[in-house]
Amino acid sequence: MAKQKTIITCAITGAIHTPTMSDALPYTPDDIARQAIDAAEAGASILHLHARRPTDGGVSIDPKDFSAFLPRIKQATNAVINISTGGSLKNTIEERIAPALAFSPEMCSMNMGSMNFSFHPLAQRYEAFKFDWEKDYIANSDTYIFRNTFADIGNAATQLAPHGTKFEHECYDVGHLYNLKFCMDIGLFKAPIFIQFIFGILGGIGPEVDNLIFMKRTADRLFGKDYRWSVLGAGGAQMSLASTASQMGGNVRVGLEDSLFIERGKLATSNAQQVAKIRRIVEDLGCTVASPEEAREILALKG
């Protein structure tokens, strides 16, 4: 039997890493557009996009900052546009969904639970990532809360529903799958859904293959055939978990939002470099990468 096509999502810049961590992390509209276009040419059929302030690289949820790069990406590629509703840990849900409401994209993210949230400083194994446990993680603990209450999820889902935007349901732990099931049972989301299993965020489930199998089995039990899935391994787990996911019939997400590295201890030079690497692995292992049109069909997007 032919293996299902593998959809590669590339998350171009995100909100966690800072430009001080890597020269490759794009934050001007020019660089975000260029790297997104290159990632699509390298094989990404979905582009997961955040905006940043062009002045200092800080996170922006201002639709104006999205409009500085979105038209250029749309003009140059056929890739599916996926706009983040994650914003920053400081933003309200109303602020976070403003860009998706403004641009009505084919996809947007939908975070499925509240949690402590940071990248895992020890998992990065990179000496430039200095951190002070007491100062950064204890004294500032409150700033690491990622709020996604049922009311937030309900508000976002209700306001976005008329747009027909497909959600990338970000599930950072097994409990988030149960939150998602509950939301489906009360009619907030309709099948078929698309789940991003996320591993290796400090505050979520760890990046072990056992956990991937556990998440997949739980989702099978809760959603039957009514879901498609993808895997995002943060930091050092990015390539290995994505490779495993593709062999299990899943889709994959890479990009500098999720990891700044191309291999252990070596920073990636671009998003396209990570896309090219996962594409090579996926194809070497016998899978075929989905085109944007195939991704639209597999995920039942509005097109």
Ligand code: KMH
């Ligand atoms: N940064 C990822 C771990 C979002 O944009 O809504 C999760 C994410 C969230 O992509």
Ligand code: ZN
């Ligand atoms: Zn994101």
